[in-house]
Amino acid sequence: MYVDSEVSRLRTVLLHRPAAELARLTPRNNDSLLFDGIPWVSRAQEEHDAFAEALRGHGVEVLYLGDLLAETLTLPEARAELTAGVLSHRRLGDALRASVAGYLADQDPDRLAEVLVAGLAHEEIRPGTGGLVYAMMDRHEFVIDPLPNLLFTRDSSVWVRNRVAVTSLAMRARRRETTLTHAIYRHHPRFAGTELLFDPSLEHVEGGDVLVLAPDVLAIGVGERTTPAGAERLAQRVITAGLAHTVLAVPIAQERATMHLDTVCTMVDADAVVMYPNLADSLRAWTITGGPDGGITVRGPDPFLEAAAEAMGIDRLRVIDTGLDPVTAEREQWDDGNNTLAIAPRLCVAYERNVETNAQLEKAGIEVVRISGSELGSGRGGPRCMSCPIERDPL
Ligand SMILES: NC(=[NH2+])NCCC[C@H](N)C(=O)O
Numbered sequence: 001m002y003v004d005s006e007v008s009r010l011r012t013v014l015l016h017r018p019a020a021e022l023a024r025l026t027p028r029n030n031d032s033l034l035f036d037g038i039p040w041v042s043r044a045q046e047e048h049d050a051f052a053e054a055l056r057g058h059g060v061e062v063l064y065l066g067d068l069l070a071e072t073l074t075l076p077e078a079r080a081e082l083t084a085g086v087l088s089h090r091r092l093g094d095a096l097r098a099s100v101a102g103y104l105a106d107q108d109p110d111r112l113a114e115v116l117v118a119g120l121a122h123e124e125i126r127p128g129t130g131g132l133v134y135a136m137m138d139r140h141e142f143v144i145d146p147l148p149n150l151l152f153t154r155d156s157s158v159w160v161r162n163r164v165a166v167t168s169l170a171m172r173a174r175r176r177e178t179t180l181t182h183a184i185y186r187h188h189p190r191f192a193g194t195e196l197l198f199d200p201s202l203e204h205v206e207g208g209d210v211l212v213l214a215p216d217v218l219a220i221g222v223g224e225r226t227t228p229a230g231a232e233r234l235a236q237r238v239i240t241a242g243l244a245h246t247v248l249a250v251p252i253a254q255e256r257a258t259m260h261l262d263t264v265c266t267m268v269d270a271d272a273v274v275m276y277p278n279l280a281d282s283l284r285a286w287t288i289t290g291g292p293d294g295g296i297t298v299r300g301p302d303p304f305l306e307a308a309a310e311a312m313g314i315d316r317l318r319v320i321d322t323g324l325d326p327v328t329a330e331r332e333q334w335d336d337g338n339n340t341l342a343i344a345p346r347l348c349v350a351y352e353r354n355v356e357t358n359a360q361l362e363k364a365g366i367e368v369v370r371i372s373g374s375e376l377g378s379g380r381g382g383p384r385c386m387s388c389p390i391e392r393d394p395l
Contacts, residue, residue: 001159001162001164001191001194001390001391002159002161002162002391002392002394003159003160003161003212003389003390003391003392004160004161004212004214004215004392004394004395005212005213005214005215005267005270005392005395006211006212006213006266006267006342007267007268007269007270007342007344007345007395008270008344008345008392008393008394008395009343009344009392009393010055010058010060010341010342010343010344010389010391010392011059011060011061011391011392011393012060012061012062012063012389012390012391013055013060013061013062013063013387013388013389013390014063014064014065014068014153014157014387014388014389014390015048015051015052015055015062015063015064015065015153015386015387015388016064016065016066016117016150016151016153016386017045017048017049017052017064017066018039018041018044018045018048018148018150018151018376019041019045019066019114019117019118020041020114020117020118020146021117021118021119021146021147021148021150022039022041022044022148022151023041023118024118024119024121024142024146024148025038025039025148026038032172032173033146033148033149033173034148034149034171034173034174034379034380035148035149035378035379035380036378036379036380037378038378039375039376039378039379040375041375043374043375044375044376047371047372047373047374047375047376048151048376048386050371050372051349051371051373051376051383051386054349054369054371055343055349055387058343058344058347058369060343061391063190063390065150065153065180065181065184066113066114066117068184068188068190069113069116069117069180069183069184070109070110070112070113071109071188072183072184072187072188073109073112073113074109075187077187078183078186078187079109079112081183081187082112082116082179082180082183083101083104083105083112085176085179086100086104086116086144086176087100087101087104089144091133091143092133092143093131093132093133094131095131095132095133095134096131096133096134096137096143099125099126099127099131099134100120100125100143100144103120103124103125103126115144116144116147116180117146117147117150117180118146118147119142119144119145119146119147120142120143120144121139121140121141121142121143122134122137122138122139122140122141122142122143123139123140125143145173145176147174147176147177147180148379149173149174149177149379149381150177150180151376151379151381151386152208152379152381152385152386153386153387153388154207154208154262154381154384154385154386154387154388155167155169155174155177155206155207155208155225155260155385156169156174156177156178156180156181156207156388157178157181157185157207157388158207158210158388159388159389159390160197160210160212160218160238160243160244161215161243162194162195163194163195163196163197163241163243164185164191164194164195164196164197165196165197165198165205165207165210165234165237166178166181166182166185166196166198166199166200167198167200167205167206167207168198168199168200168201168202168203168204168205168206168230169200169204169206169225170204170206170224170225170226170227171225175200178200179200182199182200197234197237197238197241197243198233198234198237202230202233203227203229203230203232203233204225204226204227204229204230205220205225205226205227205230205231205233205234206225206226206260207388208221208225208259208260208261208262208263208381208384208385209221209222209223209225209226209231209260209261209262210234210261211261211262211265211266211267213248213267213308213311213312213317214270214311214312214313214395215394215395216244216245216246217244217245217246217247217248217308217311217312218234218235218238218244218246218247218248219247219248219250219261219285219304219308220234220235220247220248220249220250220261221250221251221252221260221261221262222249222250222251222252223251223252223253223254223255223258223259223260223261224252224254224255224256224258224259225259225260226260228249231247231249232249232288232296234247235247235249235288235296236295236296239288239289239290239296240294245289245290245311246287246288246289246311247287247288247289248285248286248287248288248304248307248308248311249285249286249288250283250284250285250286250304251284251301252264252283256380257333257334258276258279259380260385262338262339262384262385263276263333263336263338263339263380263385264276264279264283264333264338265283265338266338266339266340266341266342266348266384267342268320268340268342268345268346268348268361268366269318269342269345269346269366270345270395271312271314271316271317271318272317272318272319272320272364272366273317273318273319273320274319274320274322274337274338274340274357274361274366275319275320275338276329276333276338277321277322277323277324277326277329278326278329278330278333280305280319281303283303283304283305284300284301284302284303284304284307285300285301285302285303285304285307285308286298286299286300286301287299287300287302287307287310287311305317305319320360320361320364320366321360321364322356322357322360322361323360324356324357324360328356332354332356332357334380335351335353335354335373335377335382336351336354336373336377336380336381336382336383336385337350337351337354337356337357337358337382338357339351339381339382339383339384339385340361340368340382340383340384341382341383341384341386341387343369346365346366346367347366347367347369348361348366348367348368348369348383349368349369349370349371349383350368350369350370350371350382350383351370351371351372351373351377351382351383352370352371352372352373353372353373353374353377358370371383
C-alpha cells in the first residue's frame, strides 16, 4: 500500500458498488443527502460495474468497500464497535435502541454490512418492547441513516505514501461513512500494521480536497468541506511524519459546484493538470513548510500554478488548455469534466458526456477511457471522486 502521486501506474483501488442505499433517495431527502436527482439504481450499478471493469482491464485490482466491511464485521471487536456506533444515535431513545440492537445482533456479517451502508427504516424492524419513539415515528423514517455518498470513496480516506488518513467529513449526511473506513483500516487483516495519519475526530478534511502533487508535495483545497483548521492539522501531520516537505492550502469557492478541489482540478501527467478554465488564472495557494521547533511556516498567497511548480521543483505545472467557452466549461465542470482518475501518466478515466473536455485532453496527448455516468453523476462526483487509490507505483 503506497501512493506518492496522482498519476503513476495505479495498482489497487478502493471502490464502493452502490446498492440499496441509493434506493433510499426520494425527492424529499435528496438535497440533504447531497444528491441532485434520484438515480435509477440498476443503471447506476451497471455504470459502476463498467467503471470497475475498465480499471481491471488496465490491470488495476479493485477492492470493494462493501466486501471489506463484511469481512471486517466477522471480527467480534469490529462488530461491537460498529454496532455501538449506530446505536449511540440520540434519536433512538432506550426502547427503540434495544429493538435496533436486537435486530442488528441477528444479522450475519454480510447483511449487517448492508444495513450499515443502506441504513434501516422504521418499518423494517418490529416494535419490540414498545416505547414512545417507535410509536411516534413515521414508518419511512430512518432509525439508521443510509449512506448514498459512500460511492465517493475518495472522500472518506486518502493514502499518503504508506499511511492512510481517515478523514473528518464535514457534511452531516456523510459523517458516519468514516466510522466504516476507520474500522476497516484498523481491523481488516489486509491493512494490518498500517499507521493512521488522521482520524475522524479531528478538524474537517475531505479526501476530494487532497491532491498528491508530487512525492513530497500535497495540495489541500479549503472550502465547503475542508476547513483551514483541517488543512493546518493535516499539513502539520504530513510534514512532521516526513511524508511531504510542502503542503499548499488552496482556497476554493464555498459552493456546491466546487465542493472539493478535485471538482476543478485533477492531474493527468506528472507535470500537468486539467483545470476548470474559468478558474485557472485566479486560483491561489498558501505555502506551508516545516518551521522551527517542529511547527510549520506559512507564506502566501501566491498564484497556485506558480506555488505548485516551485514546491514540485519543476519549471511549470502545465494546464491542459481546454480552450472552452465559459458556458461549455461551466456545464462540463458541473458534470465532473475536470474530475479525472489517472490510471497512469497521460491515461485517465473520464465521464463520456464531457465531450469537449475529453476531446481537448486527447488533443493534448492524454488518452481518455470514457465511462458513462448519467446515473452515477447525479451524486455530483466523477471517476476521481468514486475511487480511493491504495497502491500506485512510486513516481
Ligand atoms: N471528491 C469529490 N468531488 N466527491 C464528490 C462528492 C459528492 C457528494 N454528493 C457530496 O456532496 O459530498
